[in-house]
Amino acid sequence: MSVDLTDEKYEKHREAGEILAQVRAETADRVEVGASHLEIAEYAEDRIRELGGEPAFPVNISIDEEAAHATPKPDDDSTFGEEMINLDIGVHIDGWLADTAITVDLSGHPELAEAPAEALEAAIEIIEPGVETGDIGAEIEDVIDGYGYNPVVNLSGHGLGHWDQHTEPNIPNRAVEQGVELEVGDVVAIEPFATDGGGKVNEGSDEEIYALERQASVRNRDARKALEQIVEEFKTLPFARRWLDSRRAEMALRRLKRQNVVHGYPVLKEKDGCLVSQKEHTVIVTEDGCEVTTRPR
Ligand code: MN
Numbered sequence: 108m109s110v111d112l113t114d115e116k117y118e119k120h121r122e123a124g125e126i127l128a129q130v131r132a133e134t135a136d137r138v139e140v141g142a143s144h145l146e147i148a149e150y151a152e153d154r155i156r157e158l159g160g161e162p163a164f165p166v167n168i169s170i171d172e173e174a175a176h177a178t179p180k181p182d183d184d185s186t187f188g189e190e191m192i193n194l195d196i197g198v199h200i201d202g203w204l205a206d207t208a209i210t211v212d213l214s215g216h217p218e219l220a221e222a223p224a225e226a227l228e229a230a231i232e233i234i235e236p237g238v239e240t241g242d243i244g245a246e247i248e249d250v251i252d253g254y255g256y257n258p259v260v261n262l263s264g265h266g267l268g269h270w271d272q273h274t275e276p277n278i279p280n281r282a283v284e285q286g287v288e289l290e291v292g293d294v295v296a297i298e299p300f301a302t303d304g305g306g307k308v309n310e311g312s313d314e315e316i317y318a319l320e321r322q323a324s325v326r327n328r329d330a331r332k333a334l335e336q337i338v339e340e341f342k343t344l345p346f347a348r349r350w351l352d353s354r355r356a357e358m359a360l361r362r363l364k365r366q367n368v369v370h371g372y373p374v375l376k377e378k379d380g381c382l383v384s385q386k387e388h389t390v391i392v393t394e395d396g397c398e399v400t401t402r403p404r
Pocket residue numbers: 195196206207208298387
């Protein structure tokens with residue numbers, strides 16, 4: 108079966124990626140000691156909208172041992188210090204996504220920041236129809252290992268579905284036996300993580316990102332209003348507590364979680380408390396290789 112890569116959905120993936128390449132660069136440029144987490148996140152999210160996209164998920168600003176799923180609280184007053192900062196940003200156009208991440212190192216560990224970037228380039232180089240996801244993982248592991256660091260093995264790349272940020276196939280960050288073959292037309296995010304720790308992340312206690320789990324009738328007024336906004340604006344994509352209009356968002360979310368209407372994404376932290384770096388691009392598998400949608404054109 109042949110796949111038409113000029114189809115409208117691929118055009119929307121490309122448009123999302125183009126916006127994202129620009130926003131990633133502009134946002135990373137603004138990260139410096141003393142800059143505000145909330146201002147940086149809102150800058151990126153506003154820029155995405157100005158350029159004609161929608162944020163596919165809240166801008167993730169993960170610091171030092173945090174690997175993913177951290178985003179500013181409403182009224183957050185945190186600022187950057189001499190830290191390792193992972194920015195993970197997503198854009199969608201009508202539910203067709205692009206996903207990218209970059210580490211900005213203000214901590215004095217440039218090689219740790221470089222390792223996943225180099226691993227990502229090596230992975231992209233081998234992607235073509237028929238490549239096994241396990242071989243992509245082996246490539247990533249090999250490069251990061253060469254730097255003397257460990258890949259984070261319980262985080263992985265993924266497919267990007269319509270209104271769905273994480274679909275099959277899973278793209279491991281180490282060599283695995285059971286992989287699947289990529290096919291023409293697959294849209295996947297490749298995201299190596301490196302650490303100077305053991306290479307595993309655990310869930311922490313902080314949680315600022317949520318997504319709809321199922322629809323249900325909700326009696327409480329605040330919770331019902333919040334659910335209406337979620338279904339209307341975010342659908343099945345992740346959202347931040349600070350994106351909710353309700354002044355009682357925290358209470359509303361607690362109720363929606365208790366009814367299993369939404370689920371949270373706890374901040375993921377390196378198990379040994381060590382530094383984590385990340386780099387991510389979205390690619391479309393083509394006849395003879397792949398097209399990186401999130402690179403500047
Ligand atoms: Mn990402």
